[in-house]
Amino acid sequence: MIDFFIGVDGGGSGTRVRLARADGSEIAQGAGGPSALLHGIANAWAAVDAAAAQAFRNAGLDFPDKAAVAIGLGLAGVHNRQWAAEFVAANPGYARVALESDGHTTVLGAHGGQPGAIIALGTGSVGEIKLADGRHVEVGGWGFPSGDEAGGAWMGLRAINHVQQALDGRVPAGAFAADIARACGEAGDRDAVQRWLGHANQTAFAQLARIVLRHGDSDDTARAILLEAGRQVLLMADALDAGGTLPIALCGGLAAPLRPYLPASLLPRLASPRGDSAAGALRLIQQHTNS
Numbered sequence: 001m002i003d004f005f006i007g008v009d010g011g012g013s014g015t016r017v018r019l020a021r022a023d024g025s026e027i028a029q030g031a032g033g034p035s036a037l038l039h040g041i042a043n044a045w046a047a048v049d050a051a052a053a054q055a056f057r058n059a060g061l062d063f064p065d066k067a068a069v070a071i072g073l074g075l076a077g078v079h080n081r082q083w084a085a086e087f088v089a090a091n092p093g094y095a096r097v098a099l100e101s102d103g104h105t106t107v108l109g110a111h112g113g114q115p116g117a118i119i120a121l122g123t124g125s126v127g128e129i130k131l132a133d134g135r136h137v138e139v140g141g142w143g144f145p146s147g148d149e150a151g152g153a154w155m156g157l158r159a160i161n162h163v164q165q166a167l168d169g170r171v172p173a174g175a176f177a178a179d180i181a182r183a184c185g186e187a188g189d190r191d192a193v194q195r196w197l198g199h200a201n202q203t204a205f206a207q208l209a210r211i212v213l214r215h216g217d218s219d220d221t222a223r224a225i226l227l228e229a230g231r232q233v234l235l236m237a238d239a240l241d242a243g244g245t246l247p248i249a250l251c252g253g254l255a256a257p258l259r260p261y262l263p264a265s266l267l268p269r270l271a272s273p274r275g276d277s278a279a280g281a282l283r284l285i286q287q288h289t290n291s
Contacts, residue, residue: 002095002289003068006052007282010035010075011102012123012144012153012202013253015047018278019055024286029278030055034203036123037077038143041086044075049092066093072285073098074105074277076124079141098288102277103128103138109280110249110273117240118273119233122252123206124148127236129246139239144202149232152206152254158225159208160184163193176219179211213257223261230261237266247271 007018015032032051035044052071056063071094078084078101091097103118103126110118117129119140125148126141144153159180166177167190178188185192196204215222237248248269250259 001068002070003064004070005282005285005289006055006069006071007105007278007280007285008035008048008051008071008073008075009102009105009277009281010044010048010073012036012038012076013206015051016276016278017048017051017055018282019052019059020282020286026282028055028059030058035075036202037075037080037083037087038202041083041090044087045090045092048073067095069094070096070285070289071098072100072105072281072283072288074100074102074281074284076102077143078102079143096285096289098281098285100281100284101128101138101141102126103141104136105280105284106251106277107136107280108283109275109277110251111247112274113283116246116271117237117248118251119236119240119248119255120252120277121150121152121233121250121254121258123152123202125151125154125232125236125252127240129240137240139236144205149236150229150254150258152209153202155212155225155229156205156208159212159222160193160197160205162221167193171221174219174221176211176215176222179215180208183208183211209254216261226258226261229258230263230266233258234263234266237269241269244269249273251276 005020009016015035017030019028020026030051032047035047053063106118106120107128107130115132119127127139163180165171166173181188184196212222216226
């Protein structure tokens with residue numbers, strides 16, 4: 001018997017969950033560390049369990065037997081089918097598991113299950129549309145470092161390249177380069193940056209995006225990165241819905257900060273999301289359980 005539903009939004013920077021009772025009433029939320037599958041299957045499940053446990057605590061409840069819990073998940077990295085299969089196979093005891101990409105669940109949350117498109121901008125990026133016939137079509141979401149244009153890690157990678165050129169004297173150094181370099185190590189010199197690069201992952205690169213945004217009004221290079229991010233958002237929007245017939249919701253932690261850098265032609269097409277990826281994941285598992 002299912003007593004609780006959990007909806008999970010898991011990415012490279014963190015995990016957020018929504019907890020609901022069997023009747024669908026949402027009672028609490030929780031958060032945890034990264035659960036993108038590139039961080040490893042065991043790590044992903046550990047982050048999901050930690051976020052779920054926090055949600056139960058926030059609801060004033062003990063974590064029940066997982067056999068009484070159905071869980072829906074929208075996770076980064078699901079496009080690697082081997083990772084996805086390994087993740088489901090490693091289910092630590094939940095009664096039911098429904099797994100889709102974070103883009104899929106973001107569409108469900110943003111438009112309440114109705115047709116529409118999303119472009120999710122966080123550590124990475126992805127665009128997805130739910131068509132009137134129920135089909136889902138995705139663009140982007142190829143992953144860091146080869147894709148995920150306009151995402152935080154994509155911005156951080158370009159910022160680090162600017163630092164490398166500034167430290168070499170290939171381009172003029174300025175406050176933007178200095179701030180990025182110091183984020184890699186207190187000294188902010190070549191050795192510090194190289195040590196940082198030796199262990200930097202997608203999440204570490206994404207953390208530099210806040211510095212890019214902080215300098216967007218004062219530094220030409222930072223502004224160029226942000227304007228190119230805006231152009232990439234437009235390219236995704238056109239690939240999803242060239243005719244502009246369905247609403248597009250920008251979602252994720254970078255959606256609001258990037259808005260000033262979006263091309264003006266895109267703005268009339270945007271709609272406010274009705275819910276987030278965790279809400280979409282909750283809808284996903286409820287639909288799977290009730291079907």
